[in-house]
Amino acid sequence: MTRDWLPIKTTPWTLGLALLLMFLLAETAALPQRVDYWLLDSVMFASPAVASPDVVIVAIDDLSLAQQGRWPWPRRTHAALIGKLHQAGAETIVFDVLFTEPSPDDAVLSRAMQAHGRVIMPVHMSPPNSRLLLSEQFPASDLITAAAGIGHAHVELDHDGIARGLYLFNGMTRQLWPALALAASGVSSRQPDSQGLPPFVNVRDDYRIVPLAGGAGTLPTYPYSDVLNAPPAPDVFGGKTVFVGATAAGLGDILPTPFSGLSRPISGVEFHANTFSAYQQRLLITAAPAWVGIALAIITLVALAVLLPRMRPARTLFACVTAGITILGLYIAMLTALQVWLPVAHALIIPLLALPIASGMRLAMTNQFLNRQLDELARAPRVALPELSKRPLTQLLEHFQALFQPQGWLLMENSNIVSTRNLGRAEVPDDLEPGLWRNDGNQSWIQLNRGNSCYTLGLTLPNDLSRDAIQRYLRRLKLSTSGPAIKMLRPSENISARIERVKVATERLNHMQEFIRRSFERMPDGIIVTDELGIIRFANGHIEEWFGEPMPSLGGLPLTRLLEGHDPRETPPWHETVSETLTLLQSRTVDLKIREKDFLIHFAPFALPDSVQYGIIANISDISELREQQRQHREAIDFISHDVRSPLVSQLALIEQLKRDPTHIDQSQLEQLGRLARRSYHLAEEFVQLARAEQLTETLFYECEFLAIVENARDSVSEQALEKHIPLQLQGTEDLWLRGNAELLERAVINLLTNAVQYSPAGSAVSLQVFRAGHQACLTIADDGCGIDPDELPHLFDRYRRQKSSELAGIHGTGLGLSFVKTVVEKHRGEIYVASSPGEGSSFTLKLPIADPMS
Structure with a gap:
């Protein structure tokens, strides 16, 4: 049996190539990057980091601007703030304020910084103006000398404009400055690996994602003016790292984050304070190399391309969902437990694409399969059972004539007579109801509408006892449709059209199978069908009834075992009869006795479909009644030979005796002859009456x-x-x-x-x-x-x-x-x-x- 070649198959190669092509198309639209950012934001928003208790923010907010005047404030004001914080016991003071231009108050601020000893100043990389190259913008020289450390204040914005992290080190080609949070923790600058780079190039290293504790105002924040004008507060600032920076909206130092978006951005000082909090708790997240995400995507693609073609369609969705959940589980575990951000969007896109692509390819295969099956079903033989309501009236009349042998008939189309015998137009009853038979004595009439024609059919049935039965049978026939014809709409989708056609063909095939099954069930004989090893594969209801075996136990039972269990015999044994039928391909007919009933079983070999082997069809006929009739026939012969013959012989002997001496006829002889004659008549009458009763x-x-x-x-x-x-x-x-x-x-x-x-x-x-x-x-x-x-x-x-x-x-x-x-x-x-x-x-x-x- 050859297998047809299909141009579209769901194989690892075809599915893998289709997934790869769709993956590359998705990559050109930057979809994976958006998905990665969305996943990261969702996890961070769902489980924000716990803020460190050692971080406090002193905010240059709108209240402080109102009380202290316009920005910039005199640097002696900042010196006073450092003094207050020093008196309160602040461990480290981090300024997120640029002091790039010299000021007369620099000496005052420098002395305050030196008095505290741990004040961190920011450095900013930017061109002084639009005509100059990028350079480092340091605080005034006196302030640099007094500062305990220098840190860069740059926060990195991702491609979607959201601040999620920063580079721990940033600077020019000569020196890389730690971020403010790292500088506050005592990390110093380091030399970059920038050989051959010009001095105006910005060099960044060690990007980390910052798990924020929340949106704006999450960390403890105190207004600048309140801290400056109030007495020192050791319970608030003692032993803590204090970040000083602008939070007022007018100063423009704002950053959109996953917690705020563009509606409630946080200030730069809050972002640096969150970075310090996460750094102290070792919560900063490292981004995995890009090749890791690509490698995970390739592994997912290969795994699904290999597994999905081998799975049933119902399990494809389960496999894709399982792959997606596994990838998400790996993503969350690495992010929360190992602080590693693994971009998994490339890998997640594969299951999302695999399901529709695999389903589409299977749909294409299904479409081709349906086409092929339709062609095969069209060529396959079938038992035609056309509906009576669609048969031509002339054909129906012919069938009625063959079946009932009516004494007369009349078929009219509108007012024209199509066929008639012994019935005329004048005998048609008035007001016939379409589709319903009207019986008038031995005449039966019906009116049927076919298309634009109205047909009238009349039959003259035999006027005997079969008339009522025929008329009841005619009333059961459905010769007209019960309602208006429903127009079948052809589906617009190609696959739906194929499915509809296969559905119709399958229904026809099911009708044929049901027709055959019912035919087998209603046969007067029992039927058993076996395979090439004599194992029962089909049996009708008579077998179940006669052998007393439930139908489920008959399937798979050897035929020899069934026969030996109910009629054991030695000559010839059942296995010999069955095996010779299969090996010699010769029919056998054997007597069978089951529960005191007589049967005749006929074994016939038949070729199995799509095979060179042969099975057996066993036809079992109940001949108990025939055997009983044979027995009665023998008894009747014995009876006639003795009981009927005896009085006749006696009568003949008595008649011969009277003939020899007709002059001496005794009255007793005549009476005896009468008794013998009556006995013969009585016997004949008994036979006649019994025969009438049996019929x-x-x-x-x-x-x-x-x-x-x-x-x-x-x-x-x-x-x-x-x-x-x-x-x-x-x-x-x-x-x-x-x-x-x-x-x-x-x-x-x-x-x-x-x-x-x-x-x-x-x-x-x-x-x-x-x-x-x-x-x-x-x-x-x-x-x-x-x-x-x-x-x-x-x-x-x-x-x-x-x-x-x-x-x-x-x-x-x-x-x-x-x-x-x-x-x-x-x-x-x-x-x-x-x-x-x-x-x-x-x-x-x-x-x-x-x-x-x-x-």
Whole structure:
């Protein structure tokens, strides 16, 4: 079996290349960088850092500007602030204020700085004006000498304009200055690796992300004027690092951060204070090299490209979600536990792209598969079951003619006669309702609308008992649509159109399979289908019923084991029959007996689809009835050869004797000849009545009254009872209507009464009681005869069976009377019971269903 080549397949190569192409397209739109920033901001906002208790901010805010006057303030004011903080016990004072121009008060400020001993001054890299190159802007020379350290005040803005971190070292090619936070911690400047670079180049090193403690105002902040004018506060500033800087909006030193965005930016001094707090707690985050994120993305791409094509579609989403969660878990663990920021947007984009790409490729494969399946389904044979409402009326008429053999018909299209026989236009009933049959005696009419035409169809059915059944059958046929035709809209999507077509084709295939399955289930024979090893793969309901094995246990059971378990045999053994059917490819027919029933099993090999091997179809037929008929046939032959032949031979012998001496005819000889003739006639009558009973069907039933049937039977036997002085006492006055054959029912009651009179002693009584019990009409015939032996009761209704006591008493019968009675009762779906004891008489009870049990 060859496999068709598909131009689009979900393979590691095709999926990997598609993912790589989409990844590169996403990279050109800077999407990964935006995702990385968003993830970082989300984590930092969700779990802000804890502020260090050793950090305090003295803010040059709007209140302080209002009290101290316009900026810049005299430097002696800053000297006074240093004095106050020194008196309060501040450990380190960090100024985020530029003092680049000389001032007359520099000496005062320098002395205050020297008195404290740990004052950090900022350096700023910028060109003095637009015409000059970039240079370092230091504080005045006196202040540099007095400062305990110099730190750069630069904060780095990312590509989206948000401040998330800074370079720990920044400067020109001669020297790299630590950030203010590091300078406050005692870190000194260092020499850069800047060989060959011009002196005006800005050199930066060791970028770190700062986990902020929150937005503006998160760290303890005190107004500049309040600290300057209030007494020293050792409880606030003692042993702490104090950052002094501008927070007033008018001074313009503001930075958007993940906590504030552009709506509530924080000041530079607050950012440096947060940097110091994080540095002291070792919380500064290092950015992983860019190649690590690319490597993680490649690993994710390869893993999904290899795994997804091997997964079921339902698990693709789970795999992509799992990959995304794993990457996010790794990201959060490294960020919170190791303080390493790993850009994972490249890797996260891969699962996001993998799901739609893999689904799209599978959809393309599905589309191709559907096209191929549609072509195969179009070529495959199928059982056509067109709807009756779509068949042409001429074709329907032909089918009705073949099925019912009507005595006449008429088919008209509008007012034109299409076909007719023994029916004319004048006989069409008025006001026919479209789609509904109208029955008028033995004529049935229907009117149907097909397109723009109105058809009238009439049938003259046989005027016998089958007429009602045919008319009921016609009413069940759906010859017209129940409502307006619904126009099927063709889906606009290509795949939806394919799916719809496959759906229709699959429904047709399912209908065919259901048709075949129901056909197998309704077959009169049992069917077993095996594979090439004789293992049962299919069995219909008859097998389950006959063998008494539940259907689930039949599947996968060896056929030989099933047969040996119910009909073990040695010659030939079942395994030999089954194996020879498979190996020699020859049919076999074998007798089978299951639970006292006779079957015939026929083994036939058949070629398995898409294989060179053969399986077995076993057809099992129930021949119990046939065997019973054969047995009855043999019994009938034996009976005829003995019981029927014997009186005929006696009659012939007596006739020959009379012929030899016709002058001396004795009256006793004539009486004997009459008895023999009557016995022969009685035997023939018994055979005829039993044959009629066995051929009785419900088509020969009609409404009849049970009490009248019993009365007629009593009258027929009254003369025979009168000869033995046996009164026939009938009890019952209620009319009980049955649906049955009154003639055969009367004959059955006569047989019971005849037996009761025959086996009862003279002068005794026979009672007949007709009554109703629930939904049944009952008749009980009781006598005072010799009774029936218990050993003979189980075989009482067997044909040709005679009681030993009767034969010994000289009462000769055919053995067909009670068999006839039971056959008639069973044909009427009734029951018969016997109660008898030797010497105490017998009681026969008939129970027949009432025609209208609700009356």
